[in-house]
Amino acid sequence: MTLLVITICAVAISAAVNRRRTARGLAKGWLMLRKMLPHFLLILILVSVFLTLVPQDTLTHVLGQQSAGMGTVAAALLGSVALIPGPIAYPLAGMLRESGVSMSVLAVFITTLMMVGILTFPVEKEYLGIRIAILRNVLSFIGALLIGFVVGGLL
């Protein structure tokens, strides 16, 4: 909602300053949107299929395993694939913490969730190119594990 307000204000101010330039900007935005639309549609569908096949209790169950090693692996894989918005992911992580899941598992889950995006890959490759997008995801995966271990080691 905030974004909607910001956007409306931005368009209004921009139009007040220079109407022609604003029209050019909007046209540019529209062209870019039209080009990317099928890729966003693809993400939308992939996310819905994923969340349908893997409901929230399954996530809780898989991450809350007794073995810390398996928990970490599961967290890294789930976090990489899933696209869960912060407002859902953090309460989920909070619940997991209450039920005794280790800090490093939570950190790995949160960080891979934020940094690695398998489901958003269709959009990422359009902007970065396939090779760069793959490398970024691989490095981010390693980085996320690193962050997870630091958090787990210190807390």
Add this chain to the structure above:
Amino acid sequence: MKSIRHIPPGYILAIAVAVFLAIAHLLGIEAGQRMAGTLYTFFVEMLILIPCIFILIGLLDVWIPQEWIKKHIGDDSGFRGAVYVVLLAMFQGGPLYGAFITAHLLWRKGCCMRNVFLYIGAFSTLKIPMVLFEVSFLGWRFALVRVMAALPVSVLIAETMAAYTRRAGLQLRQLDDHN
């Protein structure tokens, strides 16, 4: 006539899913209803979010002068340029795919590769709205340690990506949106 290969997979899949949902609805399959539910939630979110992102990107595109980007976060911007992109990323919100759109705009305007990837890294790990959520659900100690670990890791990833793309002669994808 356009062959089917020219239709983007996103559209084909969308039609397939629509057909599946319609059949599931008629037959009363429970998974279909659950999927329609999640689809609807995300659809509403993206319906507002994505047009807004592209409108703002379009406006930034015509208002931000190229020399300005080049000077402050371009090739010779050094440490200060890195600080700028990290701050820029921190004061944003939203999903990761939004970052790619902005990062690509910055790159087109002359932002150097290291700063492009630093921006994406900081966006994914250091966004203030996200950290606030983190503090309230996992505690400030968790958030603090994670942020302190994420910053150097993001810098390391950005430097590696920049070095790799320079050596391999790679650039981001050229999007000709001017036709």
